[in-house]
Amino acid sequence: MTDDRLTGDHRPTRSTSPIRSVFTNTQRPALKAGLFILCLCPVITSCSGTHSPLDPAGREARDVATLFFTMLVGGALIWVGVVALLFYAARKKRVHSEEGAGRLILWGGAVFPCIVLAALLAYAVWLMPNVRPWVSGSGDGLRHIDVTGEQFWWRVRYLDEDGSIAFESANEIRMPVGERVVFSLTSPDVIHSFWIPVLGGKMDMIPGRRNQLTLEADKPGIYRGVCAEFCGTAHALMGFTVVVMEPAQYEEWLATRRISSGGQDKQGLALFLENGCSACHTIAGTDARGTIGPDLTAFGERGSVGAGTLGNSRDEIARFLRDPKSVKPGAQMPHFTMLPESETDRIADYLKGLR
């Protein structure tokens, strides 16, 4: 064995990193491909779920998803074409005339993009009325739900046919499947944005204005809505549950909500009232009539605690009401760490039991 330092064949090794030494040259492309696919995983998982516009449950969202996939496929084809051309040019096996190159630039670089852009523009403009259907007038005969974006939760008011408030709820919207619902959106504090990705596009909630958005769900299920405009510290923790129900089931739910009582747990209710919770919260059928915070009627049925922050279990409720700011920074509710745990647990029990 000769020492290549003496023969002059010595090449200093560039790196001794463990990855380089473990994988041989033939394995490295496979490693790169594997890493690339791994990086794609989080992107691919966002293609479905309770709040992905690519997994639609409403007509408008379906159109948005079609537009997205059309553009994705078109963009991918053009990208492949351009990259293929790039590789071809880099190899440069054949010589092309200047005239031919000029023609390629004219047709491939000017005429083709103009036609593609014109087609895309026409398709998108043609799609606009479908993506944001307009209800003429005030949408008579349709169901109306008022939604107010508050820092950092959602006030939801279901309206009667005559436009009066039937009952209030919070952080959960229920709607019947296959029926167009008119949402009237506003805000008392800052600009929020109301977005149910699986049903359609978003709409801003602007203080002093009332924006109208209509949505129609065509698949029953439980979905998630979010605030889509930065509104303060807890913006990312300002979600809500959307429950799309069969019409008959929905009517039944409406009827039970109109005659809500405060539950059977008199002791829990007494603690709730004694500790001042009723200054901010309402529970229909009881003396709790506060309007500053979310309405807690039928709270036990809701999908989450703290506007999409925690799951709705007794322990999570107790955790939230002991110290809301620790789980939801910026929450306006004061902490109740001064109460003994037995009492906060008791109140949590009571709230979880509300139907």
Next chain:
Amino acid sequence: MKSFIPREIETLWTLFTAPTVWALHFIACYATVAVFCAKRLPASFSFNSVRIALAIVTLAALAMIVLSTWLAWRQWGFGADDPPHDEPTRHSRTLFQGFATLLLSALSFVAVLFAAIPLMFIAECQP
């Protein structure tokens, strides 16, 4: 025929003709629709008539741009010489300006078409 087609003159202004036509067309489309929808003019004057009027404006704009293109093509010597026209001569300068005008006219033509596409699909005012 001579009175129809302008004589060939040497001025920089011809360069801006097509983009100016595009800008005026753009303002005409946007301002007309915006004012019509904001003021809610009486029903005797429907949105469809606005569309037809703007379609006529579009055709007129396109015709003007086509004329500008043809004049630029003529100034460029109908493509007899290839760019770049970078000789320090009067002839080269004329050809360069003709070619630049030709490209700008083509761009303006496409821009006017793109600005007019929504007219075909948007059929009413939405508050």
